[in-house]
Amino acid sequence: MQPIISIEGIGKTYAGGFTALKSVDLDIKQGEIFALLGPNGAGKTTLISIVCGIVNPTSGRVTADGHDIQRDFRAARSKIGLVPQELSTDSFESVWNTVSFSRGLFGKAPNPEYIEKILRQLSLWEKKDSKIMALSGGMKRRVMIAKALSHEPSILFLDEPTAGVDVELRRDMWEMVRGLRENGVTVILTTHYIEEAEEMADRIGVINHGELVLVEEKHTLMRKLGKKQLTIHLQNPVSDLPAGLGEFALELSDEGNQLVYTFDTQREHTGIAELLRALNQQGIEFKDLHSSESSLEEIFVNLVHQNQNARQQAG
Numbered sequence: 001m002q003p004i005i006s007i008e009g010i011g012k013t014y015a016g017g018f019t020a021l022k023s024v025d026l027d028i029k030q031g032e033i034f035a036l037l038g039p040n041g042a043g044k045t046t047l048i049s050i051v052c053g054i055v056n057p058t059s060g061r062v063t064a065d066g067h068d069i070q071r072d073f074r075a076a077r078s079k080i081g082l083v084p085q086e087l088s089t090d091s092f093e094s095v096w097n098t099v100s101f102s103r104g105l106f107g108k109a110p111n112p113e114y115i116e117k118i119l120r121q122l123s124l125w126e127k128k129d130s131k132i133m134a135l136s137g138g139m140k141r142r143v144m145i146a147k148a149l150s151h152e153p154s155i156l157f158l159d160e161p162t163a164g165v166d167v168e169l170r171r172d173m174w175e176m177v178r179g180l181r182e183n184g185v186t187v188i189l190t191t192h193y194i195e196e197a198e199e200m201a202d203r204i205g206v207i208n209h210g211e212l213v214l215v216e217e218k219h220t221l222m223r224k225l226g227k228k229q230l231t232i233h234l235q236n237p238v239s240d241l242p243a244g245l246g247e248f249a250l251e252l253s254d255e256g257n258q259l260v261y262t263f264d265t266q267r268e269h270t271g272i273a274e275l276l277r278a279l280n281q282q283g284i285e286f287k288d289l290h291s292s293e294s295s296l297e298e299i300f301v302n303l304v305h306q307n308q309n310a311r312q313q314a315g
């Protein structure tokens with residue numbers, strides 16, 4: 001299937017000479033929720049701004065639903081809704097007018113039924129006549145989403161949608177994003193909250209220093225890079241790793257009170273049975289065992305670290 005967004009060789013060097021993006025290639029599939037993760041300054045907002053036609057790339061090409069974002073800006077942009085990081089609305093206008101006006105900006109004929117539908121979906125219906133300035137921060141954020149959806153886009157960008165919002169609103173947002181996907185809308189979100197990507201995304205892209213270091217299905221990513229650890233609480237502490245256990249990927253922790261065994265979740269054979277046998281043979285007694293799985297957060301931190309190390313070595 002044709003990707004709904006195709007990003008080819010996108011690079012961006014800002015006027016001051018800073019290169020924020022280096023030749024990014026990425027295809028977004030129709031109907032997916034794609035989470036773009038990356039540390040501060042990685043280039044997430046720059047990439048989104050280029051796809052939305054707000055920032056011009058230094059190199060490369062983007063198409064949205066087949067339309068070139070630079071040559072065919074209006075057609076491409078009409079497919080896209082953008083919820084920016086910063087709230088920007090006219091605070092003296094009512095919610096209803098703000099959202100309806102935004103639809104008009106895209107040259108769409110008025111459709112009060114549709115506006116009512118999105119305001120209801122976003123729990124804004126009761127506030128439709130309120131002035132924006134009288135709304136809470138969370139409500140203002142909902143208005144930004146309603147604005148972004150006002151022209152019925154098939155692609156929605158959410159730049160840090162839940163930064164600084166309370167848990168309840170975050171859950172509501174997730175619910176809303178899932179609802180949008182059910183209606184066939186493709187959603188691309190940037191986030192610092194790994195939990196959000198873990199919860200929401202079908203695919204994850206990790207960007208670091210302007211480079212897309214990884215794009216993967218979330219489940220594959222977690223399976224591929226996820227490690228499991230078995231922590232063995234020893235009966236008596238040891239000062240060194242027992243010599244007879246050299247073949248196992250073991251580390252000593254908690255001042256010699258614990259042995260931590262790391263194994264690959266993908267491998268059929270974990271080696272746990274052999275390890276326990278070896279412990280027995282060595283006469284090492286343990287009082288407890290527990291296993292844990294690495295979270296997306298650990299996977300992410302490792303990736304960004306690896307990328308940094310590789311850069312340092314190359315430089």
Ligand SMILES: Nc1ncnc2c1ncn2[C@@H]1O[C@H](COP(=O)(O)OP(=O)(O)OP(=O)(O)O)[C@@H](O)[C@H]1O
Nearest residue numbers: 014016018020038039040041042043044045046047
């Ligand atoms: N207009 C600009 N002129 C010069 N440099 C810029 C400009 N906009 C962004 N940058 C720089 O480009 C880099 C990438 O910024 P960008 O906002 O894309 O990162 P980000 O991944 O969205 O970060 P954050 O998570 O903090 O929002 C940063 O180092 C930033 O300082």
